[in-house]
Amino acid sequence: MGNTKLHSIHVHPVKAFTGQAVREAMVEPWGLTGDRRWVLIDDGGKVVTQRQQPRLALAAAELLPGGVRLSASDREPVTVPVPEPLDTTTLSIFGTKVDAVPADDAAHAWCSAFLGADVRLVHMDDPATRRPIDDAPYSRPGETVSLADRYPLLLTTLASLDALNSLIAQGDHAEEGPLPMNRFRPNVVVAGTEAWAEDDWSRISIGEVTFRVAKMCGRCVVTTTDQGTAERGREPLRTLGRHRRFGDRLVFGQNLVPESTGRVRIGDAVTILE
Numbered sequence: 001m002g003n004t005k006l007h008s009i010h011v012h013p014v015k016a017f018t019g020q021a022v023r024e025a026m027v028e029p030w031g032l033t034g035d036r037r038w039v040l041i042d043d044g045g046k047v048v049t050q051r052q053q054p055r056l057a058l059a060a061a062e063l064l065p066g067g068v069r070l071s072a073s074d075r076e077p078v079t080v081p082v083p084e085p086l087d088t089t090t091l092s093i094f095g096t097k098v099d100a101v102p103a104d105d106a107a108h109a110w111c112s113a114f115l116g117a118d119v120r121l122v123h124m125d126d127p128a129t130r131r132p133i134d135d136a137p138y139s140r141p142g143e144t145v146s147l148a149d150r151y152p153l154l155l156t157t158l159a160s161l162d163a164l165n166s167l168i169a170q171g172d173h174a175e176e177g178p179l180p181m182n183r184f185r186p187n188v189v190v191a192g193t194e195a196w197a198e199d200d201w202s203r204i205s206i207g208e209v210t211f212r213v214a215k216m217c218g219r220c221v222v223t224t225t226d227q228g229t230a231e232r233g234r235e236p237l238r239t240l241g242r243h244r245r246f247g248d249r250l251v252f253g254q255n256l257v258p259e260s261t262g263r264v265r266i267g268d269a270v271t272i273l274e
Contacts, residue, residue: 004270006206007158007191008181013068014061014121015039015147016049018227019185024265027209027258030127030144031152032187034063037127038080039091039100039147040111040119047093047147048119050222054230059114070107072114080107085125093147098131100124100147133257138215143257151214151255155198156186163195164252168239176235182227183236184219184252190270198254207268211256218249 012019015036026033038061040048050056062069064079071077080103088099100122102108107121124130127146133139135150145152161181168177181189188206190198201213219240224232240250 004192006268008189011035013063016056017059017061031146036147037124041091045091054225057227057230078110153187153256155188156253157190157193159193159195168235173234176233183223203274205271206264209262210259213254214257215255216251217253219252
């Protein structure tokens with residue numbers, strides 16, 4: 001395991017949009033700087049993701065100083081400034097109520113036109129206080145998260161993707177494989193492990209930053225969505241259901257909670273501490 005390295009880093013500024021591959025990123029208590037601080041909500045305040053709208057895979061978000069740039073192949077891009085936290089609205093994410101700040105009207109218009117549905121773009125202004133991780137017994141008091149599903153970072157490994165693709169190739173829907181890593185929308189991808197080695201980790205370091213490995217990541221229908229076409233298939237859920245079922249969850253990847261802050265860079269050593 002001496003050659004275990006950080007292979008790639010991915011930041012998703014707007015939840016459910018295509019993100020950015022970056023060379024380095026700051027790790028904050030609630031995740032990578034800029035990751036999943038924006039999200040779309042419907043007129044009832046419910047978060048809108050690729051679960052409901054697979055077309056979101058075709059929209060991209062890029063971090064800018066003081067804002068975010070939204071783009072898609074079929075329309076002009078729009079730059080959205082971080083809104084002043086003068087007014088907040090309440091959104092619902094996995095049954096939890098969270099306050100967020102609405103973006104400007106131009107952002108709402110762009111996103112609604114792109115989806116053909118009435119949606120609003122909102123921003124989490126203060127991740128230190130807005131959303132505690134509420135997932136007992138896996139979470140701990142004082143831990144917070146951005147607008148990610150439940151935990152600050154998601155880790156996957158190249159070896160496990162290779163193993164999964166080998167299983168898909170042997171299954172009923174082999175024509176759907178091999179799948180790329182972007183189906184799983186990770187933050188950090190690790191090279192140099194054995195397949196499924198991450199199942200046994202409880203604490204790791206990446207460079208100088210330490211993380212608690214909180215919980216295996218249960219996967220949903222988003223993983224069946226081709227991130228380049230927004231079309232859905234059966235894989236990988238069919239194969240995960242046969243080979244990677246843990247209780248009621250179909251598992252790929254591990255959820256991380258930072259124990260310290262700092263910068264991570266591609267090529268950083270990944271050390272298994274426990």
